[in-house]
Amino acid sequence: MTHGQDYSALYRQSITDPEGFWAEQAARVDWEQPWDRVLDDRDAPFYRWFTGGRLNTCYNAIDRHVERGRGEQDAIIWDSPVTGQSRRYSYRELQDQVARLAGVIRGLGVEKGDRVVIYMPMVPETAMAMLACARIGAIHSVVFGGFAAPELAKRIEDADPRLVISASCGIEPSGVVDYKALLDDALQMSEGRIAHCLILQRDTRRCELQEGRDIDWDEALATAEPVDPVAVEADHPLYILYTSGTTGRPKGIVRDHGGHAVALCWTLPNIYGIQPGEVMFTASDVGWVVGHSYIVYGPLLNGSTTVIFEGKPVGTPDASAFWRIVERYKARALFTAPTALRAIKKEDPDGEAIKARDLSTLRAFFLAGERSDPDSVRWAEQQLQKPVLDHWWQTETGWAIAGYPFGYESIPVKIGAAGLPMPGYDVRALDEAGDPMPVGELGNIAIRLPLPPGTLTTLWGNRERHHESYLARYPGYYLTGDSGLVDEDGYVHIMSRIDDVINVAGHRLSTGQMEEVLIDHPDVVEAAVFGVADATKGQLPVGLVVPGASFDGDDKALAEALIGRVREQIGPVAAFKHCRIVRRLPKTRSGKTLRGTMRSIANGEDYTVPATIDDPSILDEIAEDIGRIRS
Ligand code: COA
Ligand code: AMP
Numbered sequence: 001m002t003h004g005q006d007y008s009a010l011y012r013q014s015i016t017d018p019e020g021f022w023a024e025q026a027a028r029v030d031w032e033q034p035w036d037r038v039l040d041d042r043d044a045p046f047y048r049w050f051t052g053g054r055l056n057t058c059y060n061a062i063d064r065h066v067e068r069g070r071g072e073q074d075a076i077i078w079d080s081p082v083t084g085q086s087r088r089y090s091y092r093e094l095q096d097q098v099a100r101l102a103g104v105i106r107g108l109g110v111e112k113g114d115r116v117v118i119y120m121p122m123v124p125e126t127a128m129a130m131l132a133c134a135r136i137g138a139i140h141s142v143v144f145g146g147f148a149a150p151e152l153a154k155r156i157e158d159a160d161p162r163l164v165i166s167a168s169c170g171i172e173p174s175g176v177v178d179y180k181a182l183l184d185d186a187l188q189m190s191e192g193r194i195a196h197c198l199i200l201q202r203d204t205r206r207c208e209l210q211e212g213r214d215i216d217w218d219e220a221l222a223t224a225e226p227v228d229p230v231a232v233e234a235d236h237p238l239y240i241l242y243t244s245g246t247t248g249r250p251k252g253i254v255r256d257h258g259g260h261a262v263a264l265c266w267t268l269p270n271i272y273g274i275q276p277g278e279v280m281f282t283a284s285d286v287g288w289v290v291g292h293s294y295i296v297y298g299p300l301l302n303g304s305t306t307v308i309f310e311g312k313p314v315g316t317p318d319a320s321a322f323w324r325i326v327e328r329y330k331a332r333a334l335f336t337a338p339t340a341l342r343a344i345k346k347e348d349p350d351g352e353a354i355k356a357r358d359l360s361t362l363r364a365f366f367l368a369g370e371r372s373d374p375d376s377v378r379w380a381e382q383q384l385q386k387p388v389l390d391h392w393w394q395t396e397t398g399w400a401i402a403g404y405p406f407g408y409e410s411i412p413v414k415i416g417a418a419g420l421p422m423p424g425y426d427v428r429a430l431d432e433a434g435d436p437m438p439v440g441e442l443g444n445i446a447i448r449l450p451l452p453p454g455t456l457t458t459l460w461g462n463r464e465r466h467h468e469s470y471l472a473r474y475p476g477y478y479l480t481g482d483s484g485l486v487d488e489d490g491y492v493h494i495m496s497r498i499d500d501v502i503n504v505a506g507h508r509l510s511t512g513q514m515e516e517v518l519i520d521h522p523d524v525v526e527a528a529v530f531g532v533a534d535a536t537k538g539q540l541p542v543g544l545v546v547p548g549a550s551f552d553g554d555d556k557a558l559a560e561a562l563i564g565r566v567r568e569q570i571g572p573v574a575a576f577k578h579c580r581i582v583r584r585l586p587k588t589r590s591g592k593t594l595r596g597t598m599r600s601i602a603n604g605e606d607y608t609v610p611a612t613i614d615d616p617s618i619l620d621e622i623a624e625d626i627g628r629i630r631s
Contacts, residue, residue, distance in 0.1 A: 007408040007420070014423035014452070021423065022049065022453055026258075028265035029301075030064050031055045032231035035258070039450060040235075045471050047450040048457065049259035050234035057238055057257045058102075058135035059229035061300035062095045065276075070303055071095075073277060077329050078124045080310035081321060082171040083204060089124060094131075099226030101132035106227060108163050108196045108215065112137030115161040115240065119143045119152055119183055121170030122310035125200050125217065126286045127296045129165045130239070134257070137232040141240040141252070144287025145170045145177065146507070146573030149185035151250075155242050156190040158252055158460060167200040168207035173315045180207035234258025240460045241289055243395035244510035245469065246500045248517070252460030253289075253395050260398060261301055263454025264293060266423070267399050268302035270407035271391070272333045273363050276303030281331035283309055283322060283340060288507075289395040290369060294335055307331065313340035320353035330361040333406075337369035337506030341376050342536050351383035364389055364406050369506035370538045371494060374415045392418035392494050394480065395508070396456045396470070401425045401447065401480070402492035417491040424452025427492050429485050434474045437485065444498055445484045446477035500595075502531035502539045504575050511541060514576060517569045518543055518562055523551045528585050528593055532578070532602040532626055542602065542629060543579040544622070555581040578629050586619055588612040594619075602626055 014021040019038040026035075036052030062075070071092035079086045089097070110116060116133045118140055120126040126142070133140040141159045143152050156164070164187070170177040180199060187194060199209060200217040209216060235256045242250035268274045272294075280299045284290040286308070299306035307329055311321050313336065322344065326334055348354070364387040365380055372390040380388045387410075391403030403419040404411050411420060421427045428436055429443030437443035449471075455478075459466040473479045481501065484494040497503075500512045511529040518527035526546040531539035545562060547553075559579040566576040586594045589612050600607035601623045609616045 005408060007405055007411060010408075011421065011423055015426050018424055018450070018452070022262060025266045026050065026262045029055060029060055029258075029261045035234060041450065045449055045476070046458065046463070046466070048235045049256070049453040050262070053234040053258055054231040055234060055258055055261065056135065056137075056229035056231050057261050057297065057301070058098065058131045059231075060261050061131060061134075061297060062091060062098060063229060065091045065300075065303045066095050070276070073303075074279075074305040075300060076124050076127060076306055076308055077279070078308045078310070079325055079329075080122075081316040082173070082310055087124065094128070096226065097221070098128050098131045098135060099228070100221055100224040101128055102135040102227045103224040104198065104215075104220045105132055105138065105163060106136050107220075107224065108198065110136065110138045110162050112230060112232065113139065113236075114163075115139045115141060115159045117141050117143060117152075117156055117159055117161040117164045119145065119164065119166045119179060120200070120286070121145055121167055121177075121179065122286060122308055123167065123200070123202075124308055125167070127306075127308065130286075130292075130296055131300075134238055135229045136227060137230050137236060139237045139240060141242065142287050142292070143242070144285060144573065145179060146287075146571050148568055148571035149182045150189060150569050151571055152182060152186035153189035154248075154250060155252075156186060156194070158242070158250070159240055161194065163196050163198060164194055165198045165200075168202050169205040171204055171310070173312060176205050178205065178207065184210075232257055235457060237457070239292065241292060241395055243289075244501055244508050244513065246510060246512045248510070248513040251465065251469065252462070253456045254458050254460050255398055255454070256457050259453030259455070259457075260297070263399050263452060264298040265301050268298055268304060271400055271403055271405050271422070272335070272366065273406040274299065274302060274304050274333055277305070278332045279305045279307065279329050279361075281307040281309070281322075281325055281329065281334050283313065283334070283336040284369075284506075289393075289398060290335070290337075293398055305329075314343045314347045318353070319344045319348040320356070323353055323357040323359060326359050326362050327357040332361055332363050333366060334362060335366040335368070338367050338372045338376060339370065339505045339536060339538055341367065341380055342373070345376055345379050346536060351379075354383045359384065359386075362386055366391060368393060368400070370503040371496075377415050387413065389413065390418050392482075392492065397451070398454045398456070402427065402494075414487075414489075414491050417487065417493045419492065420490055421492060422452075427486060428477070430474060430477070434477075440485055440487050442483060442485050442495065444473075445480045445482045445492070445494065446474050447480065448477055451478055502541060504531070504539050504541065504573075505537040507573050509541065509570075509574055513570065514541055514543065514566055514574060517566050518545055518579075521562060521565060523547050523553065523558060524562070526585055528595060528598060529576075530595065530599050530602050532629055533604060537575065540578065540629075541574065541576050542626065543576065544582050544585060544598075545579060546582055546585060580625055582618075582621075584615070584618060586622065587614055589614045598622060
């Protein structure tokens, strides 16, 4: 599996000669026209890759594999324990479906550069919709199904799509989710110019279609003419993916066709050890970046087979789900979030379900999305007797910043570290002034510009926010928003966020956004939300809310109403279930809320009572409350 090269030499080349390095990697992709510049720095600190080049991501992900003899190989395997169904799509079938779907989308007035919002569950049609947009140069924006209608509306308003693609429903262990009803609500809230919605009717629960606006997927596809891929500029946007920032306004991360295809094609064999023709199983959701890169684009660009799993690590029906998939489809790599591993370990501590399966095809188990806790990593190593490899990345980067490149001579694993920097990422821990921290000491993690191909090109419609959020803090660097250190062997350790972002069950959420929802309630004057360490989900949001002086209602009823409000406004994915009504928040005498101290209490860390606090007793009350929640 390993190709015997020295990773450190390769990494050094990527830093000292990025243009040479990436030009070489770009040969993995088929170009209609080669680039003029590998790295275009004319607009620094905004960089572009492969300008002047033309290609199409959908062609690279499907058609070229059919042309070169992979037509009968599985491209997508869909396994859905929640409906009891499974289905395989060969590359040829995928090409046929995607080409005709592209015909439907174009027939609905979508042209190159137009946006298409996709709000769908874990079905193969979701991947087909993404690929069909890419085929005609339309820009897709997938919205995760666990978001409520107002969040969907915000994304529709920001992306201003011509078309929305959705389904009648999704199926969660807690019940059927009416995606179409949520979409109808969102469209009422947003001021878009949506002429059409393309709707996949699922047998589990069909929905009403609005005449004139809604188009039935199956009917439209039955009569559609296939269309060929359209070559676009290398820096033409492929997709927008919204992620949480520090406020209620999500950031639309923009990714291009060229750099993205080149970077992902490097990662499949080199980070995951996956060759063309092999099966990769990424257990995430297509609505997140991990799903974009390693359920859809990465495996297909590489000519491999991807598994789309409509189920959960536990409860569909039990903790054997992932192992069943690996055995049945002979997966070579499994990639999921640590929270899923913890859920499996909790339900099957002795690994009985693991022992019962033939997992001989599996080479390694990859984790990302949040910090991996050492106990769970050791447990998985022991149960699986395979490498368990953490890696660290973000929606913004689209692929790993640090990791253990499995395609290379084995790099010793340090449990607790996210691995070595990946090619093109010059990772530094900086102090407040922007000076490097001594080796092994905690700082703000920043990456020297330029970032490698495949990383964000901008924020949709908001170049200033791109600059202000990532580039302004340390000129010449990209600010990751994470704190951590680089140790004496060059390994990167990621500890926590330096902003108001928390990570709940591998989902990135903004506490600032939850505070905005709480403060919006007429009885609330102040609110603070922070993440409390949780054994399964990593973190859980906890809200402290101060009602107005005139509030004379019941605290419990107010807390329940606020919990319901966050669910309705942001969505079930926020998992906001702990809300406490307090008469005041801990503040300094100058009126600043002590968020840092509350975060330390929440994480069970030692904290010093600041001398400037106006009433220290409130910290004890909060600590007591959090103790109750954690137990
Ligand atoms: N559509 C609609 N609702 C969804 C959804 C989706 N795609 N995904 C999650 N939800 C809902 C869930 O049904 C749940 O609703 P509930 O409050 O009514 O039960 C809520 O959002 C919270 O979901 P989740 O955070 O997933 O928690 P859970 O308790 O249902 O499951 C785990 C716990 C650990 C099994 C689950 O979180 C998991 O598999 N996590 C993996 C995360 C992941 O893959 N992250 C991607 C980064 S790699
Ligand atoms: P997202 O953009 O949703 O992928 O979330 C990215 C954030 O998740 C990062 O900025 C980190 O805070 C966290 N994260 C992702 N992977 C890891 C990891 N392997 N170790 C620690 N934190 C991680």
